[in-house]
Structures are given as structure tokens and as C-alpha cells.
Amino acid sequence: MDWELKRELQEKLAGEQGYYRYAAGTRQRFALVYPNSYFVGMSNLGLHIIYDLLNKRRDTACERFFLPERQRIARYEKTRTPLMSIENQLPLYEFPLIGFAVSFEMDYFNVLKVLELGKIRLRAAERTEQDPIVIAGGPCATFNPEPLSLVIDAFIIGEGEVIMPAFMDAYARARAAGVSRAELLLALAAVPGVYVPSLYEHRYDAAGRLAAVEPLPGAPERVCRQWVKDLDAWPAHTVVVTDDTEFNLYLVETARGCGRHCRFCMAGYCFRVPRNRSLALIEREVREALPFGKRIGLMGAAISDYPEIDALCRNILGEGLSMSVASFRADSVTEELVASLAESGLKTLTMAPEAGSKRMRAVINKGIEEEHLFHAMDLGLAAGISNYRLYLMIGLPFETAEDIEAIIDLAGRLKDYMEERGAKGTLTLSINPFIPKPFTPFQWSPMCEKKTVERSLKRIEQALRRRKHIHIIAESPREAYVQGVLARGDRRVAAALLRAHEMGGSKAFRRAMREAQLDPAFYLYRERSPEELFPWERLDMGFRKEYLYAELQRAQKLLPTVPCFAGCHRCGVC
Template identity: 40%
Template sequence: MSWKLKEKARALLAQEQGTIVKPSGGKLSLALVFPNYYHVGMANLGFQSVYRIINELPQAVCERAFLPERADILEFQRSATPFFSLETQKSLQDFDLIAFSLSFENDYPHVLTILDLARLPLRASQRKEGYPMVCAGGVAAFLNPEPLAEFMDFFALGEAEELLPETLSLIFKLKSKGVLRRDLLTRLTAVGGIYVPRFYSVTYQENGQIAEVLPRKGIPPIVKRRWVKNVDDYPTQSVIHAPGIEFGGMFLVEIGRGCSFGCRFCAAGWVYRPVRMRSLGAIEKSIQSALRGEKKIGLISAAIGDHPQLKDICYHLRAAGGKLSVSSLRANVITRDILQALKESGHQSITMAPETGSERLRRLIKKNITDEEIFEAVEMVVASGIPNLRLYFLVGLPSEAMEDIEQIVSLTKQIKHVIIKSIKKKNLPGTINLSLSPFVPKPFTPFQWVPFEDLKLLQHKIKHIQNGLKNERQVTITHDLPKWSYIQALLSRGDRRVSKILFQVHKDNGDWNKALQETDVNPDFYVYRFRELTEILPWDFIDQGIKKETLISEYHRALTHG
């Protein structure tokens, strides 16, 4: 037992405000695990919301756990200390249920690291009676759970507010009656949104494509994603405040869920349908709650500008003495009123996402914004006195040519010219920062069938942008590493055979190159292959409320009219 690790956990708790302390006797005990570091997980509003939802249930108690820092992993191993929760430093082995909150596919290897540190068998088939059940939820899970299917007892597919109370109440009831694990899991399949992988067998064709997915007798062949009808019923806002984390001095408030624009590359715009906006009254209540603690309030939504009363929200927040923050703004919904509120709140940077420098490609991905609208938005930003601009671009989009890449360089130079012309000075008031991300095709989007861009070509395109802007003063470029985007592409659209790769990566201590050489699963089959529109996809058993015909139609429209 390492007292050093326990003291570190207690030190984290000591700096928190809002930690939920609840007696555990006679309740269903649940360890909610974010498979990344504490400062990453605590900045995730969904993770905090699930923590609150579970602890509001009278029959359940929830504690948190996070991926330890590298030095702490070594200390767990050196001291033979079983991995424990944050709140009470209770071994994960002693919980009834371990639930992983999955937001990012590249965190999947961390799931195995945590199970191993907790001294639990990695594969669900090896965890017998007496072990905690292990499940997962979150947006990555309900896009495509299959790469983790071998390791999970079940998945919760959908929005937690709608799904968790019913699921956990049933588990509590069945466990209280002494129902065994397999029978309990069978009963859980009657709950909409619960997927139990062991009850589905998958067969494959000689070419590697899925031949058939067969549910066990009595098990539903389709699992329907659950979603909240009225988001006003669930005030999604910060629960715990802690210094030293991203957004640590900010109170986060969700103002809407979903996005009306339907960009063809964006999973959030498709799987969070229908678009649901919180009412002005509900948001004002959250703001009042926030202002009892923090002054700075971050508004959260897939598309902030979608909210029809955004101007009123900003006015109320500022009138109440709060400071406003937003993650990004769509160029054609930026207004002077919003910029003024951001400037008065101390904002030093505005983020926009043109996605590409080419109007042709913007039409193809359904990001219907013109260059002129971008320039007009930049002029408003300059006039507001906010000095810095951050621009998000995707590299490797379908049908992208080097001409399109060159237009990212050209658009950036034109934006710089617009700023200099507006301020009538030679130098920018701040910086223009480009953030480049390789495009990763996602399930349940019109681009779910297209291949990921070749790694060498991605590197060439990024280098071309860097070279094209290297002499532009006050223009900086950051980019995601293409190799990690390749891994994300593998895990985003893999089937359950990919679990072999994840298992090997864990055995090889995170060495992906070594693991990929040691398994008989070809990652390029999932990453670089153009899917046939008629083939069975690993995630086809999930009903997201989106007709496949709609995605196919959007796919054809993109390639013919884009």
C-alpha cells in the first residue's frame, strides 16, 4: 500500500469545491472512470454531469477515478497498490460497477491500463461472479463500441440523463435479489440503449467484411440510442470546481445540445439530433447559480450561434456581473453584440473554424460559409478590440487536392491583410494561430465510408502550409500528429477484431508500432479502405434515429454537387 498515492489523492480533494460526499451503506457503488488525466477529465462537462446524475439517485453512490500520471502508474506497480477511487481511496475491485466515460477514441488503451492496475481481468469473459461489472458510455461509445466489445460487460448507448436512472435502478434491484451476472445482463438488454456484446456473434466474409451479426435468442437485434426530450429538465452545468485544470476558473453551462447545420464530417451534428435548446429562463437560473461562486461563465453547445436568444443570454450574464466565454463562433453568426460582451469579459482571442481554405471544399462538407463572410467576421473582431485570432482547419478531406491546401495559405494571408487594412498599421495587434487537424471519418456521418488520407500525403500537406506561411510574421501553426489521427481512424471505425490490437498495445506498454507488427489484424483494412455503401458496418446495429439512406444521399450530394 502506497501512502504517497493516497496523500496525493487527498491533496486533490482538498482543493476541490463541490465534491459530493454520500454514505455508501446499502447502495449500489459505482466508480466513474475518465481514462485520461485528472485535469482533462475534470474539464469535461459530460463527465461531471454523469457524476451528479448518479449521486442524485437514492440507491446509488458514485466516486471518481482517473488515469494516473506516468510516475504514479509506476508507483502503483512498485508498491503493489490496487488502483483506487479519488473520494475514499477505495479499491476499484470493491465497487459493484465500474463505468468508463469515453469521449476520445485514443483513450481506449488507457481503459486496459486502468483495469490492469485495478487487478481485474481485462476481458469480460474472464470476469466471473465476485468481480465488479465493467461498462462504458459517452459519445465515443455510442458512435462505435465494437473495438472495446471484448472488454466490456455492457455499453450504455445514449444520453446519460435519460438512460442511467432506469439502468442503475434495475441493477440495484437485481443485485439486491442476488441475481447472477449473466442473468442480470440478460435482463439489462430489455432496457432501451443497453448493449451487451457477449450476446451478439459476428461472422466475417473471406474479404474481411462483416457477413452477419446474430443476436442470441430473445436479444434485440437493434439497440436504440436514448436521448433527452427536454433539456430544461436537466441543468447541465459545472459540479466541481478545482484550480489548475482547464476551465478551472470558469463555470460551464450547457445552453443547447446538437447542431442544426449538419456538416458532413461532424459526428456531433448527426448523433445529437434533434437539436434541443435550453430556454432562456433555465439558462438564467444556471447563470445565477454560477455567480455565487465563479464570475467567468463558459457557454457550451455544439453550435453556440444556434441559440435563438444568444444575445439575451449574453446581456443577462453581463448585467448580472458575469464574464462570458465561448469556445468558438461560426463566422456567419458572429455579431458585434456578442463580440462586445466577450471583449468586456476580458477575451483576448476569438476562435473560428473555416475548416478549409477552399469554398469548393466547404460546400462539399456542407460548411456553407463564404470567404467574404469570414472576412466580414474578422473585421468585426478587429473592431471589437480583441487582438488574437485562432483558425481551425482540416487536412485530408475527401477529394482534397494540393490546390485546396494552397488556398489555406492564401486565405490566411488574406485574413492578415484584412486585419492590417482595418487597423491601418503594418503589424497585427496580436497573432493568427492556425490549428491543423487531419480529417478522421466518423460513424453515422455521410463520410463514414471514405478512407483516411495517406500518412505521407498528410505530412506533405501540413509541411506545405508551414512553408507557405513561414515568412508571415505573427502567424503561428500548430497541428495534430498524423500518426495519432491514424490510430483514431482505426479505433473510430474498427470492429471487435481491433480488440486484439488494443490488447497487444497494452502488453507492449503503449508501443503501437511494435503491437501492430505483432498482431494478425491489418489496421490499414480499417483506415485506408473505401467502404462499400452496401456492406454491413460494425455500428449498424445501433439506431441513432438517422436513416442510412439519408447518409448515403448526403454522401452522393457531397461528391456530385460539392
Template identity: 40%
Template structure:
């Protein structure tokens, strides 16, 4: 007799949860390779869940990495079924740091880790998400197929053609030929040069040489909003509405500014309808996008809904775009902490990364936020950026001192002094950015920079420092920049129970080779087989401009522009 699983207490009652019987439908387990609170805070995961359950012939259930101390058997949330009972296991992967969890989930589900070890009696193991569009190769040995691109454009064509009863190999070959963005690793073979670099990446079957990632040209006909509302997540009972994809500012470290080119904004009328739907369920609405403050009409939208006592939050606001209406919205939403992201401490570093904001913008924003009544500030900085010097690091402390002075002056008039939190992260070179040629800064050097900043800030009252361990950034760089050989390192780490220091010592290929090495101009990257519509020559020119300390103008977002290639040759 099979015991029916009780949903654990940390998965509370949800608004809008789908519970279907299978009834002959195609059975899909949508798996987020992290815990429930993390997964349910991800709008992309929720969107795929909704898209799949909107199909009459598909039933989709969710699964997550168990919390510490929870039973390790992996069962679906909706019906408590084992992953092996589904036709498809679809991983939604947003961050490379979740790659190790993928192996843990497959192992706990009793499913062979490597694709080559699974025959058609096992579920098809698929993966999608932003991490997969950037560089799927480190997990290529474990995944049968990848969805490369935006879900709204690839999910329908795939499920229209997928037949769980068909012979798997010919089916995958046909799907790879006919479904845009569908990538099957077994149909491609990497070849390496004597120095360890990637010499070639070629098809070994009748499939396209390059995989063109799926891109929605127009977002005006699609709404991307929360499918479920749930407490105990980062967005507690907040209805999320995606306002845009991409960002026109082109910060050189940020992959979202390149893989989503050209930026696309949804019309205010569609967003108003989405927010109306959200306001019927909750008084909290979160506007999501890489450049929310660039949305045409955002001030009017926020003013309208704030007057109706709807609390509105933003995933991102630029320091140079804090219009009075947005500040009023933050105040009326009772926001306690506002975020400013200088990223670089010095004007020189902000030119290198093409941030597009000045010290004056940053100080004015900090002052305006506090004067509005927001008591606390959070500042984001990066260390280890290309060309960074000791003076640039010292200027992070200097800028924090200047912000604190403005913060103090604005707080005095209100009779309350809040707190400034400085969040410090090590720069990780990402695929499909101008910095994809750069090597990561040495971990020991990064630790020295953290100590210097900590020492510089410790005498400033009401300022706290939070920083990521540079060792974590090292691992992220390995998983971001590695090729298919990194899968062997992931396997070893899994066998070692997640002991990464031991794994790095025993690794069959040296991790430093992927992390620290600066790439040659014409080097073939593991992710070059993906066609993101961005010309590699454009990214290289941007890298050269970065090394010269020259910023670049924003994306003009016009069809006549041919500079980067995203809008046509």
C-alpha cells in the first residue's frame, strides 16, 4: 500500500494552485533545483507551470529540493508522486549555482544521473531557464534535451510534437530539426586542442549546426504574472507582474542586457489589466524587470494603483531615474529599505562597466530616498572587475562615506537615523557579455579587497557590510564558463558529498583553467553554438572599450540599428 504524502508545513496554502488528475494527459514534473521558498519566488518557474497546465493534454506538478532535515525522497507537491512516474522531468534553472542540486535531485529520485545511462523506460529529462540559455554545457551529460530561449515561444511547439510512446532517439532527432531552440547534447561533439581549449563543436547527426535561441519579438500579446500566491517566500503574498525583458543600458557585466536584446516593454494598458487581476487577490504587487524605471508610463501606473492602497514594489530602479511619482509610490507602499546599485566605487570603474550613472546621481538618489521616508539603504558593489586597481577599491569606502553624509543630513530632519547595508560581491565573467573574455580575479586577492573595505567601513556608524565568500564566486565562475568536461567535476563533487575543496584537489581537469584564464580574441567558447543574435565582434569591441575606460551609449531600440546584430544584419 502506498502512503499518500502530506505536504510539509513549509509549503502553506496557495492561491491558484492547480490540482488535476492525470486522466491520460502527458505528465510533467516541473522541478526547481532549490528549496520551495526559493523556487516559488521565481516568476519564470511560475510562468512555465501556468503555460503547461493551460494545455488540455498536459498535467504539470511541481517538485523542489527538500529542506535540510526533511526526507530526501523527491515527490511532487500536488499529488505526492515520485519523479520516475512522470513522462518528462523538466528542470527550471535560473542560476549556475543550482547545477549541483540537479544531480542531488536525480539521485534522490532514483534516476540514473547521466543521459547515456537512461533508456526510454525512464522519463525524458529536460532543462530550461536563463542559466541554460547562457551555457548548458557543464550539465550536458545529465540532460536529455534543453529548451534554449523564452518559454512562451518554445513550450507549445515542443509539446505539440512530443510523443511519450515514440522511439526516443528518432523523436529527439526530429524535434532538434523542427523545434527552434531545442538542443540535444548527444547530437553534438566537442573536440579539444592540445592546450585544452575548445577546437570544434560539431553536429554528429542531421541537426542544425547552431541552435537559435527562441525570442519573442513582441510582448504586447503575452502577460507574465504570478500563477500562484504563497506566503513564506521572498515575495510573501505579492502578485508579480513582468513589465519588460532586457535592459537598454548595456552594463558590460550583465548577461540580461545582451541575451534579451533588443529590450522589450509591455504596453501600460496590458500591465494595468495584470495589476487589476493582482489587486483582486492581494494588496501587494511587484513589478519585475531589469529596467522597471525605463518603462514608458510607469509613473502613471504606480500613481493610479497607489491611490487605491495597493502596495507596489520594484525589482530594479536606477539611481538616475527616481521620478517623484516613483518615490511617492515607495513611500505609500511603506518600503523600509531601498536599493541603490553603484556597482563600481569610482567614476573610472563605472565607465569601464558602462554603468551610465555618476557619483552625483548616486548621492542625489540616496538623499531623495531617505527624504521620502525610507529609513534604510542597501548599496550593491562589485570587486574584481577588469582593470580594477587598489584606488578603485578604496573609492568604494570613499563613496560609502559620502552616501552616509547625505543619508545623515536627510535623516536628521526626520528625527530618525536608519541603517546602510553595503553588499559586496565578487565579479564573475558571464557568457554572452563583453567580459566573457576576462578571467576572474584571484580568490586570495578578492579576500584582501574584502578586508580592506571592511576595515574602511568599520568606523562608520550605522553601516554594515555583507559579502559573498569569494570561494562561492569561484565555483560560480567554473559553472558559468566551463565546457562539457566540467560535468566530470560535478559528478566528483556529488560523489564527495558536496566537499568542494576535496573535489578541486581531485578534479580530472584543473578548475583554474576555466576560472582564471583570460580568453583569446578568436577562441571558441563552449556556448558559441547558441545563436543569441548578438555579433561576437560587437562584444569584443565593447570589451576593448571597457579596457580603455570608454562607456558606450544605451541600446537605441530601433529596428534600423545594426550595431550589435540583434535587430538583423
């Protein structure tokens, strides 16, 4: 045990308010792990929600673990100290249940590092009766668990509030009955929304395509995503307050899900249907935040779509607090929202047209037009906000060279407009290579060739280089293509992930793929046939596969799909 590492965790705990801490032996231990730094993990609202939910049970003591920073990892390894919890500085291997909250594909490498530091066997098949059960939830677990299928014992498919209580009850009953590990996993698989990968056999044809996913005896035919029907029954806000977070906000969730039908957006499909919390509940949560004096961070798919956003803004500022938002749509933003953000000290207004041309925005069904962008900029300039950011993607399905030129043209005209209005601020383009994700209409589409994406990015950078105060931030195409394999990969990719870990992590992933005789192009650049079986087929998001394919055809024809509305039964979720 390294006492310096333990002291640092104790100091971190001392800087927190609102944590739970129970005496050893009084409750069932649960390790809640965010596979990234404390700084990043404590900015994740989902972590707070599950931490609060589990600790409010009478039988569970949930403690948090995070991936240490690089220099701390070296110290853990040098001193052979097992990874310890924040609350009681207990080693990870002492927790019979370990749950990962996984939001990003690149954190898969961190999952393996955390288990290694915690002295846990990496391969689920090698764990014994004395070893912990390792589970994973969050967006990545819900969409495509297969790249982690050799590591994770069970996945939470959907929203944890409605799955974890039943999961914990099933776990407690099975443990009390003294069943074997295999019997325990079968019992957990019977819980709605729990996917146990070892209970499904994947078979491939001669071309390497997935031919069948066969459930073993006792496994459910399909695992249905579970979701909260009444958000007011499950308040969601910051639980553990600390200054050591990415934005130093007190987070409050206003809504969940999105019904806009953007065809690239996995969250828009897998968190459907759109649901709003009542204004009264959110106002109560804002009042509970008053003692901490922090800026309120409103969380939701599109804050400006919240039907009572203006009243909420007035309430927050009326309580003497400031506010920030996760995102808003340029076609629904209000003058009061922008003015409230400006009064709260916002320096940069962010908009997400995703594409530069009207044609590409029709392909992805974004619903944002240029007049919306200029109107939102008008509101921002009137409120005194001088800096603007655009979120854009390149490499989208059906994209042409003209669509790349349209990004350059749009950026130039928006910057001209800023200058005409006397704004001397910066226009930032945040550009990401597009990754076709599971459970979206583009899951059949190939990812754009890396060389093409790099060429498009270079074209944008060269064209805008001479414009003062236009900045370009671009995600690394190399990393995006690793994400692409992990997002779309089948069970065979899990072996390459483990091998990459042995060779040092994400930078060794391509070499690990070659050793596993897997071609990244098979996962990235191959267009799928309408009949192709996907690795995630046993998961049921509530909508029909035929609906998604029809949306792909509508994208190619530039046909719009209207947002969700009361009484709609198009996709099947309702």
C-alpha cells in the first residue's frame, strides 16, 4: 500500500460535498468506475445518477473509482498498489460488483487499464467463483457491447434507473441462494435490459461476415432497451459537489431523448422518446443548488427545445445564479435564453449545423437552415456575445467536393456578418470525421476513406488560413478510425482490443488488428447489404430495422422526416 496515493485520495474526498460513506461490512459493496480521469468523470451526470441511486438502497455501499493520471499510474505500478476507491481507499478487487460507466469508445482501452491496476482478471471467461462480476452501462454499452464482450460479464442496455434496482435485487437473491457464477449470470440475464454476452454464440461465414447470433439455453431471444417513462420520478442533478471538474457546474437534467430524427445521431434513436421534466421539479433542483453557489449547467439533447425554457431562465437568474447549457438548436433558440447565457458570462455561442450545404443538411435531416444560424448570431450579437463556434462533420454519406466548399463558404459569410455587425471575436470551426454508428440509418453506410477526409480537412484549412479570427479545431482522423472500428466492430474485435492493451494501449490497436488477422477496412469501408446481420442484432431498441433502412433511402433522396409528435407510431418505440 502506497500511503502517498492513499493520502491524495483522502484529500480529494475532503474537497467534496454530498458523497456517501458507509462503514465496512454493513452493506454490499459496489465499485462504480468511470474509465477516465476524476476531472472528466465527475463532469458526467450519469455517474452522479447511478451513484445516488445505489447508495440510497438499504443494502448497497457504492464507491467511486477513476483512472489515475499518467504519473499516478506509474506510481501504482511501481509500488504494486491496487487501484483504490475515493470514499474509503479500498482496493478494487475487494468489491464483488464492479460497474463501468462507458460513454466513449476510446475509453475501452482505459477499461482494461483500470482492471489491470485493480488486480482483476481481464478476460471474463478466466474469472473464478471468487472474482467480481464486472458490468458496464452507458451509451457505448447500449449501442454495441461486442468489442468489450470478452471483458465484461454483463451489460446494462438502456437507462440505469429502471434496470439497476432489478439487477441488484436479482444479484442479492442469487448470492443468498449460493449459486455458481454461471447460474448467477443466467439469473442476471433474466432481468429486462441485461445482456450477458457469454450466453450468445456468434458464427461467421466464409467471407467473415456475421452469419448467426445464437442464444444458448436459458438466454433471452432479445434484450430490450429499458427507459424511464416518467422523468419526474427520477430527478437527475449533481450529487457530489467538487470544484475539480471540467466546467465546474452544478448539473441539472431538463429532458432526455430527442425526437428530431437527425439520421447520424445514435442518441437520437436509442434515447427515444423525447421526455421533459416538469418546470416545478427543475426549479426545486435549482433551489437545492443555491448553497453551493455554482453556475447551473442545464443538460439535455437540445436545451432550447425544452418547452418552458424562458421561464426556467428567469427562475435561475432570479435565484441569483448563473447558467450554462450543454447544447441548443439554432432553430428553436429564444432571445431570453441567449440573453440569460450572456448575463451568465458566456463568451462563445455554439451552434451545430453539422454540414455546410443545404443538400447535406437534408441528407442528415438536421432541420437547421442558414437563416437559423444568422438569426441565432443576431441574438448573440445583440446580447454582447462576440465569439461563435460551429460543430461540423466531414465524410458524411453522399458527400461531394461541393459540400466541402459549402463549409468554407458558410464560414466566410458568417465571419463577414460578424464583422459587419462590429463583432471582432473569433469564429471557431470544430470539425469531426463522421462515424456511421449502430442503430442509425447510416449503419449500412461505409465510413469515408481516411485519405479523402484528410484531403477535405486540408482544403478547409488552406481556404480559411488567411481569414483572421477563424480557427479550426479538428479531431485526429487516425483516432476517429480507431473509434470507427470499436463502434461498429463485432466480437472478434474484442480479442484485438485485449492484445492492444498488452502492447501498450490505443496506439498499438492497428498492429493488434493485424495480429488478429482482422482488416480494419472490413469494418470501416464496406457498405452493408440490407440483409446483413449486425453484431448488435440481439439488442432491441424498440424500433424496427426496416424503419431505419427506409430512413437511409429517404436520406439518399433528400427527403425530410418530421420530428416526433403525439400519436406518432412510425418507428415503433411508442
